[in-house]
Amino acid sequence: MRSLLFCLVLSAAIQISSPVVSFGALVRGEVRDAFTGEPLAGAVVSGGGRVVETGSGGEFAIEVASGPVRVKTPGYRRSEVLPGDLPLQVRLEPFIPKALYLSHYGAGNGRLRNAALDLIERSELNAVVIDLKGDRGFISYRSAIPLAREIGAQKSVTLKELKAEVASLREQGIYTIGRIVVFKDTLLAEARPEWTVRDGAGEPWKDKEGLGWVDPHRREAWEYNLAIAVEAAGLGFDEVQFDYIRFPDTAGLTFSRENVEGERVAAIGGFLGEARKRLLPLGVFISADIFGYVCWNRNDTHIGQRLDALVPHVDYLAPMLYPSGFSHGVGIYRNPVANPYEIVYLSLEKARARTGISPVRFRPWLQAFRDYAFDRRPFGEQEVRAQIKASNVFGSNGWMLWNASNVYSLAGLETVDNKVAREQTPVAVEGVPSGT
Numbered sequence: 426m427r428s429l430l431f432c433l434v435l436s437a438a439i440q441i442s443s444p445v446v447s448f449g450a451l452v453r454g455e456v457r458d459a460f461t462g463e464p465l466a467g468a469v470v471s472g473g474g475r476v477v478e479t480g481s482g483g484e485f486a487i488e489v490a491s492g493p494v495r496v497k498t499p500g501y502r503r504s505e506v507l508p509g510d511l512p513l514q515v516r517l518e519p520f521i522p523k524a525l526y527l528s529h530y531g532a533g534n535g536r537l538r539n540a541a542l543d544l545i546e547r548s549e550l551n552a553v554v555i556d557l558k559g560d561r562g563f564i565s566y567r568s569a570i571p572l573a574r575e576i577g578a579q580k581s582v583t584l585k586e587l588k589a590e591v592a593s594l595r596e597q598g599i600y601t602i603g604r605i606v607v608f609k610d611t612l613l614a615e616a617r618p619e620w621t622v623r624d625g626a627g628e629p630w631k632d633k634e635g636l637g638w639v640d641p642h643r644r645e646a647w648e649y650n651l652a653i654a655v656e657a658a659g660l661g662f663d664e665v666q667f668d669y670i671r672f673p674d675t676a677g678l679t680f681s682r683e684n685v686e687g688e689r690v691a692a693i694g695g696f697l698g699e700a701r702k703r704l705l706p707l708g709v710f711i712s713a714d715i716f717g718y719v720c721w722n723r724n725d726t727h728i729g730q731r732l733d734a735l736v737p738h739v740d741y742l743a744p745m746l747y748p749s750g751f752s753h754g755v756g757i758y759r760n761p762v763a764n765p766y767e768i769v770y771l772s773l774e775k776a777r778a779r780t781g782i783s784p785v786r787f788r789p790w791l792q793a794f795r796d797y798a799f800d801r802r803p804f805g806e807q808e809v810r811a812q813i814k815a816s817n818v819f820g821s822n823g824w825m826l827w828n829a830s831n832v833y834s835l836a837g838l839e840t841v842d843n844k845v846a847r848e849q850t851p852v853a854v855e856g857v858p859s860g861t
Contacts, residue, residue, distance in 0.1 A: 449473055449490030454513025455483045456496055465517060468498035469705060476705045495708025499740050500785040500822055502600075503663060503708055522600045522788065522823040524552035529559035531831030533583025541833065545599060548838040552600035554666065554825055555584075557657055558650070559604075561636065562612035566660065570652045576616035591661040602712070602825075603662040607650045607696070609669040611636040620646055625677045638673055641692040641729065642681045650696075651703050664710035666743065670696065671716070671728040689729035697738035712741035714790065717750050717768075720776035732780050740786070741822060746772050746812070747792035749799065762796045765808050769815035770858070777819075784820035791816065793826040793833060809837025818858050 456468045456479050464483030469476060472489035479485045487494070489508060494515075497503040501517035525544070531537040532555045544550060558564050564578045566587040573579050584590065591601050614621040614629065614637030622638040624630040631637055639646040654665045672680075672689050682688045697713060704711055715730050725731040735742060746769045748761035755761060761768045773787055780786075791812040796802045809826070816824040826833060 449488055450508065451486060452489050452494055452508045452513060453484075453486045453511055454494075454515055455479070456485065456498075456515045456517060457483050458501075459516035459518045465498055465501070468496055468517070469708075471495045471706045471708050474706050497708055497710060497740070499710075499783070503710065505708060520600065522552035522602070522825075523550050524554050524600070524602060524823065524825040525550055525793075525833050526554045526604075526825060526827050527556065527831055528829065529556040529561075529563055529565045529581065529583055532556060532565065534831075537831045541831065544833055544835065544838075546841075548835055548840055550838065551598065552602065552823070552825075553594065554602040554604050557603045557605050558610075558653055560606050560609060560634075560669075562606075562610040564653065566656075568653070568656060570649070570656070572613075572649055573653075576612045578612050588660045595661065595663070600664070601662045602664040602666050603657040603660070604666045604668055605650060605653055605657070606669045607667050608641050608646065608671065609636060609638050609673075610646075611638075613646065613649065614639050617645070622673060623679045625679065627679065630673075630675075630678055632673060632675070640680045641672055641696065642688070647696050647699060651700055654700055655703055655707070658704060658707035658709045662709060664712055664741075665700075665704060666712045666714065667697070667700065668714040670713050671730050674716075674726075674728050676727075686725050686727075686731075689727075690725050690731050690734045693729035694734040694738065697735065701738045710740045711738070712743050712788065713739045714743045714745060717744055717746045717772055720744050720746075720772040720779075721755065723779075732776060736780050736782055736786070741788045742776070742786060743788050743790055743825065744772060744776065745790040745827075747790065747794075747827065748808075748812075749792060749794075749796045752798050760799055762799045762802060762804075762808070765792070765804075766811040766815045769812045770819055773816070773819040773821060785822045787819070787821040788823050788825065789816055789821060790825050790827050793828045793837075794830070806836040813837060 456465045457463060458465060466479055466481045468479040470485045470487055472487055472494040473492060475487055477485055477487045493505045493507050495505050496515050500519060502520040504515055504517055525541055527541055556565055562578055563581040564573050566584045567582055594601050618629060620639045620643045621629045622640055629637060657665050670693060701711060713735060716726055719726050719730045748765045748768045751761040751768060755768055758764045758767055777784055792804050793809055794804060813824060
């Protein structure tokens, strides 16, 4: 009986590391919802470098030589347990992250960080996105990656005790997301000019901020960012989030391969596929930030992001649904900042319909900064709440607020003593639920 079960385990396992010569103990168990008791099929169970998925009844069996058994599935907090009495009874708690973003600088600045934590304590917020590698290529913590030191990415270490800080956040019940900016990396592009994106004349290209990018086809650039992601898992983050996981949105650039949709999509999907392979055994969630228009376009939006090629590799898709980012409008909405509810809801619904995945696999970025594309209006209580309500009505696994200056307020947020939905109800339009 044990031999038969062992064969079944091997057939279900996702091999993500070199073969193991000797196996450990066979750990059997089941995974269920902590509140309803319902079995959770398709949950990812990892341990000892091996990965399996639960069956229809939430059951699993995995060979674990040593260490904990880790369990995760979208919509729930991940769990880590040491094998004890068998079968293991793993109960996952449903969880909806509601996050704000802290940059490389903001997370290390006492005033901004403390203000963010105070806001989390006073409001419905329960999660934080922290830059691990920011837009300029600096790594915010002490990294053991030799290349990081070589190219100067350690010149601005703002989070010197990050592992302890992450542990403290998690003890407070705060969900932690580590953001890694991938291909926009001026430090790496300048240190390795053979990896850089080039203009039509073959010269190193800089974007509007004067920053360089590395070619998404370069496997060496993949390895550098994947090493950072593995370090993030070791630091205790609940989730690793990849940003700028795309080609530049500028025409006329040259790369190591032909600049056509098939090649672009293969590069982005290839990187995320490799990330999934490396991170699955470590039990962290994986997410990817995508352009808002990607929810609507059937091509790759000329940046390598096509929904069908992204979905298999991540737990969560994080579309950036800032109304200001829809500079060309969406459908009948020519002024998106005047219709924040509709923009968020329709974008999510469009992406869900095209992918066929559950709404819980989405967690959008929402705008918490002044408009820059239309009428310069501030995004205050009404605009922020409208976006949140759209995300809630759609059923996404929470949402994330973006403000590059890291300055946030209670505007649009529910306070801890008032979780009742606010009365600022967007005007309903045909085919768009109002949220009431």
